[in-house]
Amino acid sequence: MSDLNKLLKPKLLNFLEEDKDINYSLGNEKYLSNSLIKDCTVDYINEEKVEINGSHFINVVFYECSFRKIDLLDVVFENCDLSNIDFLEGSIHRVEFKNCKLTGSNFSECSFQNVFFLECLGKYSYFSYSKMKLINFKDCNMDNVSFLECNFNKISFKNCNLVQGNFTNTILKGIDFTDSDISSIILTGKELRGSIVSPMQAMELAKILGVIIK
Numbered sequence: 001m002s003d004l005n006k007l008l009k010p011k012l013l014n015f016l017e018e019d020k021d022i023n024y025s026l027g028n029e030k031y032l033s034n035s036l037i038k039d040c041t042v043d044y045i046n047e048e049k050v051e052i053n054g055s056h057f058i059n060v061v062f063y064e065c066s067f068r069k070i071d072l073l074d075v076v077f078e079n080c081d082l083s084n085i086d087f088l089e090g091s092i093h094r095v096e097f098k099n100c101k102l103t104g105s106n107f108s109e110c111s112f113q114n115v116f117f118l119e120c121l122g123k124y125s126y127f128s129y130s131k132m133k134l135i136n137f138k139d140c141n142m143d144n145v146s147f148l149e150c151n152f153n154k155i156s157f158k159n160c161n162l163v164q165g166n167f168t169n170t171i172l173k174g175i176d177f178t179d180s181d182i183s184s185i186i187l188t189g190k191e192l193r194g195s196i197v198s199p200m201q202a203m204e205l206a207k208i209l210g211v212i213i214k
Contacts, residue, residue, distance in 0.1 A: 123145070127145065
């Protein structure tokens, strides 16, 4: 069974003031700090280098939004819909995504550290070319996810669906996949050196790599 990494949790104040005009804060000021945002929709914002820190998003829908090069520090997204959001080249540190929809979301070329993805739907999401350190994925459905050419350092997958995920040129040494579904994952073979899989998974991977078992 895979173990989760010990992460630094987001640092939030005990009391957060509710921001009732989040579209203005993100679209005009491009800065948000120590705020509570809940039960609303953020739509049609296309901004770069937005900074968000010490904030908690609850039941927020992001629609047609792009926040390239975003800086997220000490942020919690809870029951949020971030489908197809663009966080390309973002900095994401001490952040939690809890029960969030991340379908088609773009996290490519991001820098992640101390980030927890819990019970998220991340089908067709993109993490390609990202640097990822101290990251936990738990109970996530992420089939067809792309981790192409990522730099992994202390990454944990626990009870995740990674079917047809792309791990090409991403070193997987030390990662325990035994309680996750890695059927039909995409890789060249060298990535698996030092990873931990079950006997059944080893047989499945052998088929993918063209190995004949008699």
